[in-house]
Amino acid sequence: MKTQQCFSCGAPQGMLHFEGRAETLCVKGLERRVDDLSGWECLMCGEVELDTSCSDRYTDAGDELVTAARKMIGEEMKRIRRKLHLSQKEAVALLSGGGHNAFSRYERGEVLPPKALTLLMRLLDRYPHLLADAQALAEETDLRKFRTTVHKEHETLTNH
Numbered sequence: 528m529k530t531q532q533c534f535s536c537g538a539p540q541g542m543l544h545f546e547g548r549a550e551t552l553c554v555k556g557l558e559r560r561v562d563d564l565s566g567w568e569c570l571m572c573g574e575v576e577l578d579t580s581c582s583d584r585y586t587d588a589g590d591e592l593v594t595a596a597r598k599m600i601g602e603e604m605k606r607i608r609r610k611l612h613l614s615q616k617e618a619v620a621l622l623s624g625g626g627h628n629a630f631s632r633y634e635r636g637e638v639l640p641p642k643a644l645t646l647l648m649r650l651l652d653r654y655p656h657l658l659a660d661a662q663a664l665a666e667e668t669d670l671r672k673f674r675t676t677v678h679k680e681h682e683t684l685t686n687h
C-alpha cells in the first residue's frame with residue numbers, strides 16, 4: 528500500500544493513497560456525485576488531498592453546483608415575488624433592503640439571497656395573505672411611535 532508522511536499533521540506514513548472513490552457534493556439541497564476520485568488521506572488527522580488529475584474535476588463540479596443552486600433559488604425568488612404581485616423595486620423596499628437592484632441580482636442568480644430573506648419569501652409563498660400584515664408592520668417600524676419611559680434601573684418601551 529502506498530503511504531507517505533502527512534503534510535498536515537506530520538504523522539510518518541500517515542497518508543494512504545486511495546483510488547476509485549465517489550464523493551457526493553451537496554449545496555442547498557442539490558446533490559452531485561463525483562466518481563473515480565483518487566488522492567491521499569491521512570488516517571491520523573483526516574486531511575485529504577486529491578490527485579491533480581482529478582482535483583480540477585472535483586472543484587468544477589462544486590462550482591457548477593453552487594451556480595446551479597444560486598440559479599434555482601433565484602428562480603424561486605422570482606416565482607414567489609410575481610405570485611405576490613410585487614415589482615422588484617417594491618420587493619426591495621418591503622422585504623430585502625439593500626441596493627435598488629438587489630432583487631434582480633438574486634433572481635439572476637448572481638448573488639445568493641440572505642438566508643432570512645429566503646425564509647421570509649418561502650413563508651409568504653405558503654401564506655400569501657401575510658403580505659398585507661408585512662406591509663402594515665413595515666410601516667409601523669418607525670420608532671417615533673414608541674415612547675421611552677426611564678425608570679430608576681431600566682428602560683421600557685411603551686407602544687402607543
Ligand SMILES: [Zn+2]
Pocket residue numbers: 533534535536537538541569570571572573574
Ligand atoms: Zn495527518
